[in-house]
Amino acid sequence: MMEDHVFYDCATAPSPRRARMxxxxxxxxxxxxxxxxxxDEQLGDDFxxxxPRCTVPALKLPDGTVLGDNASIARYLEEIRPAPPLMGRDPVEKAVIAEWNAVAExxxxLAMAETIRNSLPGLKGRALTGPQNYEQIPALAERGKARVGYFFELLNARLIDHAYLGGDRxxxxxxxxxxxxxxxxxxxxVPPGRQTALIEWRTAIAQRPSANK
Amino acid sequence: MMEDHVFYDCATAPSPRRARMxxxxxxxxxxxxxxxxxxDEQLGDDFxxxxPRCTVPALKLPDGTVLGDNASIARYLEEIRPAPPLMGRDPVEKAVIAEWNAVAExxxxLAMAETIRNSLPGLKGRALTGPQNYEQIPALAERGKARVGYFFELLNARLIDHAYLGGDRxxxxxxxxxxxxxxxxxxxxVPPGRQTALIEWRTAIAQRPSANK
Incomplete structure (x- = not known):
């Protein structure tokens, strides 16, 4: 137990799930x-x-520094706890993993966030996370759906000949x-049935303990 | 001269400028x-x-691997050429730099890309980079401008008490x-005149050799 850190989470939201896993x-x-x-607790004065970016995940460090996104939290944890490596072992593997992580983002x-945040009635006026309010743009929700379909194709094509996006780990x-x-x-x-590589990869990851917490 | 690598650049575009710097x-x-x-050479069969993502920057490595975005290129170069460090020296500094880099993206x-790609007549039907074609969404160009203004505020606030976004380097x-x-x-x-910290930082960086290549 790392008693000198605090993790700010939201069990139902996608972005903090990344850090939690x-x-x-x-x-x-x-x-x-x-x-x-x-x-809207994230928009209140306390949080x-x-x-100040009003988003989770966030991680408070022993020195008081607050890391406020997945990029910083992953980098910090990889540095202080190198094993098992989640960001690669050698220069090329590290680069390929960084690239697939960026593609997934x-x-x-981003395409999924555009889809959800520009269509759900409960998110009217909140089309982007963070302290600023922006109106929904319905055309962006439609575009987002098309992009997610393309993203599934990208994943499936990669996973046909790689066990994981970064390679074999x-x-x-x-x-x-x-x-x-x-x-x-x-x-x-959802991935169409013909995307068997993507479906098998998803099924396998869904069984990891990290996907169930 | 690293004769066994090839850098795919475009001297007039913002994204490859990041890798070039x-x-x-x-x-x-x-x-x-x-x-x-x-x-549109990036959309042709040769490139x-x-x-396959049809974007620059890209970096071809000696083993034939092609890194296709700034995330992977920066990570790879930081690993093979650690000095001077551009991605931090200790876990907290590395994390803070990763976070500010993600904020800047x-x-x-992204806000600037939304502004440009959804308004320039020459980019009709090309509202996103990459192999897929998407129509422009004028409301997104307007939102992008507002977001850029907020981004300038974020930068200026940070730079009031830090020489650089990641701290002192x-x-x-x-x-x-x-x-x-x-x-x-x-x-x-452009940053308004009252954002003096941002303007001074920009002026200083503009004088670095890397900003003039």
Whole structure:
């Protein structure tokens, strides 16, 4: 138990799930505070004082520094707890994992966020996370759905001849992409049956302890 | 000169500028091929065979691997040429730099790309980079401009009490944010005069050799 850290989580949201899976895969146990996104707790003064960007995940370090996104949390944890490596072992593997993680963010997570945040009535005026309010753009929700379909194709093509996105080992890129595929299920976007490599990869990851916490 | 690598660049575009600056800051000299984005060379069969994502920057490695985005190229170069460090020296610094680089991408570069790609007549039907074609969404261009203004505020607030975004040393986060600020100038989005910390930081970076190549 890392008693000198605090993890700010929300059990129902996709972005903090990425950090939560990373923490479990590292075998770490960090005191966790749930932030109630459904009641906009992230926009309140208390949480804003912790993370001015008003987003989870966040990780408070022993020196008081608050890391406020998945990029920083993953990098920090990989550095202080190198085993098992989730961000690669040699320069090329590290680069390939960084690239697939970025693809999963830009072509997957962002497309899904666009789909959800520009269509759900409960998110009117909240089309982006963070302290600023932006109106929904319905055309963006439609585009997002098309992009998610393309993202599934990218994943499946890669997984036909690689066990994991980064190569032969599970990595942070698999975490990000898996969370996106699960998130897509919220709006019934699911990989078509012909994408067998993607479906098998998803089934295998869903059985890891980190996917069930 | 790293004769066994090939850097695919486009001298006029913001994204490859990030990699180009990184290469120069590392003191590296890599054989470079210009890809003519204005004539859609990135969408042609020849370049598609190199980077199926049809984007620059890309970096071909001695083993034939092609790294196809800034995330992978920066990670690879930081690993093979650790000095000077551009991605941090200790776990906390590495994390903070990763976070500011991600902020510069999501709140800065993405907002600028939305502004440009959803408004320029020459980019009709090409609202996103990559092999897929998407129509422009004018509302997204408007939102992008507002977001860039907020991004400038974020940068200025950070730079009031830090010489660089990651702390006291120049890093990849400064490269990304600097390229965004310069990119914003294309559409006359410039930091207002009261943002003196941001303006001083920009002026200093503009004088580095890496900003002039």
């Amino acid at each position: 990373f923490i479990v895969e590292k075998g770490l146990d960090i005191p966790t505070v749930q932030v109630d996104l459904r009641n 804003r004082a912790i993370n 830009s072509d997957g997570l 599970f990595s942070v890129a698999d975490i990000t992409a898996f969370v996106v595929v699960e998130f897509a299920g919220w709006v019934k976007l | 990184f290469i120069v800051e590392k003191g590296l000299d890599i054989p470079t091929v210009q890809v003519d984005l204005r004539n 598609r065979a190199i980077n 999501s709140d800065g570069l 120049f890093s990849v986060a400064d490269i990304t944010a600097f390229v965004v600020v310069e990119f914003a100038g294309w559409v006359k989005l």
